[in-house]
Ligand SMILES: Nc1ncnc2c1ncn2[C@@H]1O[C@H](COP(=O)(O)OP(=O)(O)OP(=O)(O)O)[C@@H](O)[C@H]1O
């Protein structure tokens with residue numbers, strides 16, 4: 434399978450960032466008062482890159498992702514995607530959520546994927562064929578006719594990833610998609626996503642608070658600091674995929690220091 | 706079956722006056738005669754027609770109210786106020802007012818039925834809309850769904866368990882109300898529906914016919930209950946959506 438190669442290659446060659454988050458400030462209205470959740474965030478993502486957003490709970494990771502997705506409007510700064518600014522939610526930034534209830538319960542696995550393709554303009558035949566392809570790619574063929582309530586948590590997240598990938602988006606936005614899974618399923622899905630992203634060169638913005646996950650999946654890691662939230666450092670981790678390698682261990686120590694959770698083993702980090 | 710046997714035995718053994726309790730055999734005869742002669746059939750059809758119209762108006766009104774209420778803050782307050790005022794009121798109680806406004810016509814009945822079904826459906830519908838998972842709404846927006854498309858493709862199906870139980874309750878209220886209203890109309894000398902049929906049969910001491918009318922009411926009740934259960938089985942139960950949403954949000958109430 435060789436989906437989306439043209440688009441990414443083209444963008445990569447001209448070193449314009451696909452996404453530019455430029456001194457962005459985001460807040461929530463609480464009782465008619467603006468609560469600043471992200472004070473100042475800046476980073477750029479280039480096409481084909483896997484950018485991880487790492488930070489402690491409440492540091493504004495989801496808030497930044499939701500702003501990129503278009504669900505929240507920044508109160509300051511700019512978010513520019515492929516040259517466009519002030520964006521509404523659109524399927525060109527396909528979101529995978531942490532929650533298992535992100536699938537339409539009244540649609541089968543296959544129809545969840547095919548429906549998303551139909552409402553975004555593909556004709557019926559094409560939608561069905563594409564849906565089949567991505568369902569197979571995520572190893573879900575045997576479950577294609579099942580309804581979401583008949584799936585395990587890991588399978589549901591696979592469907593959500595298949596649905597997002599099938600949309601052939603400019604970038605994939607993933608908000609702790611494996612945060613509610615058991616450790617085993619999580620590492621299996623991490624490997625799958627890693628493999629797929631190597632093959633398809635899909636651009637990913639991935640929220641996590643696991644250092645191990647950030648190192649394994651990411652090319653670069655935006656480390657956020659807590660309250661008032663801002664970018665602490667952007668770390669290049671592109672070489673560190675093998676958990677036993679020297680580089681992995683050095684980077685892990687570095688990220689741990691940044692997060693100031695030295696003693697804690699990330700494998701046992703508490704997920705909400 | 707056992708019940709019918711005991712009923713027949715009671716009537717035969719204790720020599721009960723046929724003017725008080727008809728035997729099942731007589732009721733069976735009247736039931737068949739009523740349906741073949743068309744008398745019972747036309748009465749039933751008329752009742753169902755008025756009920757259907759009332760339900761249609763009531764459901765439309767509920768959909769409009771709830772949509773407006775969901776969209777606007779003030780609308781929600783008004784809906785809460787109206788439902789808390791009108792829902793506990795036995796719907797038959799507004800019959801005199803309806804007669805005053807629309808005369809002894811089927812319009813008055815339709816108005817009473819519409820009022821009876823609007824509120825339980827509106828309550829359930831607004832509950833259904835409010836409990837749609839926010840993740841699902843974000844997925845819809847992410848796909849570029851807006852306005853009517855969002856309502857049709859996400860909100861409505863997500864609220865379906867509540868919608869079905871709303872219509873179920875609405876129907877039960879409407880059904881009781883129309884029979885009661887027709888009994889009143891029968892006394893007043895108008896109408897022609899199932900309630901009227903029963904009342905008229907009582908007047909002319911056709912006791913088996915009274916029972917045949919009651920049996921018809923019960924059978925229609927069972928048929929519709931079965932239909933609703935079938936719809937639920939083919940939809941919300943099959944989709945695993947009927948769990949917590951199962952419980953009816955309308956407080957029980959009798960006419
Ligand atoms: N809907 C909301 N209304 C008001 N405040 C919010 C809302 N969502 C988040 N916040 C606040 O914004 C800040 C950042 O929250 P956010 O959810 O982005 O954190 P996060 O880094 O994703 O944390 P976690 O790892 O726990 O998911 C927090 O202080 C939180 O209380």
Ligand SMILES: [Mg+2]
Nearest residue numbers: 494495496608
């Ligand atoms: Mg979060």
